[in-house]
Amino acid sequence: MRIVVIGTGYVGLVTGTCLAETGITVTCVDVDQTKIDLLNSGGIPIYEPGLAELVVRNTEHERLFFTASLQGTLQAADAVFIAVGTPPDEDGSADLSYVLGAAKQIGQLIDKYTVVITKSTVPVGTNWKVKAAVQAELDRRGVSIPFDVASNPEFLKEGDAINDFMMPDRVVIGVESEKAKEVLNRLYHFFVLNNVPILFMDIPSAEMTKYAANSMLATRISFMNDIANLCELTGADVDAVKRGIGSDTRIGKKFLNAGIGYGGSCFPKDVKALIKTGEERGYHLEVLKAVEKVNERQKSRLFGKITKHYGGDIRGRRFGIWGLSFKPATDDMREAPSLSLIEKLLEAGAILTVFDPVAMEEAYRKLGDRVHYAPNMYAALEGADALLVVTEWQEFKVPKFTYIEKALKEKVIFDGRNIYDPGQMKDFGYTYYGIGK
Numbered sequence: 001m002r003i004v005v006i007g008t009g010y011v012g013l014v015t016g017t018c019l020a021e022t023g024i025t026v027t028c029v030d031v032d033q034t035k036i037d038l039l040n041s042g043g044i045p046i047y048e049p050g051l052a053e054l055v056v057r058n059t060e061h062e063r064l065f066f067t068a069s070l071q072g073t074l075q076a077a078d079a080v081f082i083a084v085g086t087p088p089d090e091d092g093s094a095d096l097s098y099v100l101g102a103a104k105q106i107g108q109l110i111d112k113y114t115v116v117i118t119k120s121t122v123p124v125g126t127n128w129k130v131k132a133a134v135q136a137e138l139d140r141r142g143v144s145i146p147f148d149v150a151s152n153p154e155f156l157k158e159g160d161a162i163n164d165f166m167m168p169d170r171v172v173i174g175v176e177s178e179k180a181k182e183v184l185n186r187l188y189h190f191f192v193l194n195n196v197p198i199l200f201m202d203i204p205s206a207e208m209t210k211y212a213a214n215s216m217l218a219t220r221i222s223f224m225n226d227i228a229n230l231c232e233l234t235g236a237d238v239d240a241v242k243r244g245i246g247s248d249t250r251i252g253k254k255f256l257n258a259g260i261g262y263g264g265s266c267f268p269k270d271v272k273a274l275i276k277t278g279e280e281r282g283y284h285l286e287v288l289k290a291v292e293k294v295n296e297r298q299k300s301r302l303f304g305k306i307t308k309h310y311g312g313d314i315r316g317r318r319f320g321i322w323g324l325s326f327k328p329a330t331d332d333m334r335e336a337p338s339l340s341l342i343e344k345l346l347e348a349g350a351i352l353t354v355f356d357p358v359a360m361e362e363a364y365r366k367l368g369d370r371v372h373y374a375p376n377m378y379a380a381l382e383g384a385d386a387l388l389v390v391t392e393w394q395e396f397k398v399p400k401f402t403y404i405e406k407a408l409k410e411k412v413i414f415d416g417r418n419i420y421d422p423g424q425m426k427d428f429g430y431t432y433y434g435i436g437k
């Protein structure tokens with residue numbers, strides 16, 4: 001079986017590579033020539049654990065190819081994935097220009113039956129727009145070529161994307177024809193063999209499933225942050241509460257960590273887009289509006305604790321920041337809570353030295369010379385008034401406290417991810433601030 005994947009970002013590259021790993025011949029296409037050149041020379045444009053090895057292996061086995069031109073790739077393909085970005089428009093709705101641009105190109109180039117599978121996260125109804133865009137190009141060419149559209153939203157999480165793709169909880173597929181269903185069944189044969197549930201449904205339900213999933217996860221985060229803030233006011237400990245409620249199988253243990261808010265390339269934009277979808281139909285998603293509001297407020301929470309500690313004035317104070325990516329094990333800084341905290345700190349006159357295990361280049365692209373960059377986690381703390389923990393990378397969880405003590409001017413830690421035990425911090429002589437403690 002042969003497929004084409006349009007868009008070689010976090011989702012497209014993982015999808016293409018993992019499907020090649022299952023024995024399918026995959027051509028990944030991206031308009032970004034630099035990305036394609038890098039991939040063709042053995043480099044990987046993103047940080048994703050385990051991805052490089054898979055790309056090398058499948059390229060060597062001639063199952064995985066990279067090109068900057070869609071031309072000439074579709075003739076032999078049974079299906080084409082659209083995995084391009086759907087960033088938020090100014091009004092919060094999903095910008096579909098990349099998806100529909102890709103659909104238009106497909107319509108210009110297919111010459112036999114093809115299934116056009118949208119993997120990008122798109123609002124309900126987008127697949128009909130994809131279908132119309134492909135058909136419009138076929139009409140313009142004056143040809144009658146059969147095709148189907150299908151929705152196959154992606155649920156991988158950055159940092160563990162390979163495992164998520166290869167061993168998913170489920171694969172969600174929206175189809176409207178038996179022929180498309182048969183192609184998708186062949187495409188996901190490896191997963192069927194591994195007992196992964198393949199959930200076929202209608203296309204609007206598949207599109208909605210993705211938004212409902214991300215919105216549910218964002219809701220859990222905001223809910224726990226709200227509870228954490230109340231814990232601070234009542235003397236309860238949010239981590240104990242998390243254990244208490246997470247042990248209830250109806251609730252489950254995941255996505256219950258309090259912190260400084262969710263970020264990343266998906267939750268903020270998907271929650272916004274779903275609210276917008278509701279509004280377009282005259283329906284107000286009140287829960288999600290509150291989820292957004294709580295998240296915005298939570299992003300200022302650590303800043304509030306910092307300024308309060310210094311009596312409202314942090315001008316000239318030096319802080320060492322650990323963690324810049326929106327979560328551990330990725331270099332993705334899209335909508336990262338670190339960015340809003342850094343902006344607030346800079347505006348208030350603080351001097352910042354930052355460190356992240358993999359997002360330093362990305363940080364420089366976003367922040368330039370406005371902050372200092374440390375070569376390692378301890379160097380970020382040299383002469384600093386306090387340590388600020390912003391992303392819960394594993395190496396930050398088990399630091400050498402003697403090194404921290406030596407580097408800091410005062411033993412103060414603001415822990416935005418609750419990675420340290422307040423009791424232990426007290427024993428070590430630190431002034432410690434967590435979230436919901």
Ligand SMILES: NC(=O)c1ccc[n+]([C@@H]2O[C@H](COP(=O)([O-])OP(=O)(O)OC[C@H]3O[C@@H](n4cnc5c(N)ncnc54)[C@H](O)[C@@H]3O)[C@@H](O)[C@H]2O)c1
Nearest residue numbers: 007008009010011030031032084085086098120121154158
């Ligand atoms: N990043 C995630 O964790 C994640 C998880 C699940 C779903 N999604 C969804 O998947 C989609 C892609 O997300 P991403 O993070 O991979 O985006 P990305 O920005 O990392 O990658 C998109 C890529 O598409 C390319 N592109 C745009 N138009 C193109 C065209 N016409 N032809 C060829 N290439 C084109 C861009 O150059 C870019 O490399 C989004 O809708 C996102 O919401 C993302």
